[in-house]
Amino acid sequence: MQPKIEIYTWSRSPFCIRAKSLLDRKGVEYSEYCIDGDEAARSKMAERAGKRSLPQIFVDNKHIGGCDDLHALDRTGELDSLLAKA
Secondary structure (H helix, E strand, C coil): CCCCEEEEECCCCHHHHHHHHHHHHHCCCCEEEECCCCHHHHHHHHHHHCCCCCCEEEECCEEEECHHHHHHHHHHCHHHHHHCCC
16 A cells, blocks of 8 residues: 655645656655635645745655655656655
8 A cells, every 4th residue: 555645735836746746657646735825724734844845745644745856756766665665
């Protein structure tokens, strides 16, 4: 069973698109919360993540960070370990 993956996005953000593209290439399912223009949702996300920038990614409720953080985990091989947890 794959871990629960959540990503908060803005639909036209190139960073959000890039992060989702990496997750898609990994073949994992994720819940996307597109918060375009929804300030209340963004505030709630910021409270959870500690940041207001997008995207913000969580794996099993653990904050992973944004697009650059996700790609850094992929470069070191740590992302595959996180995504393969049973």
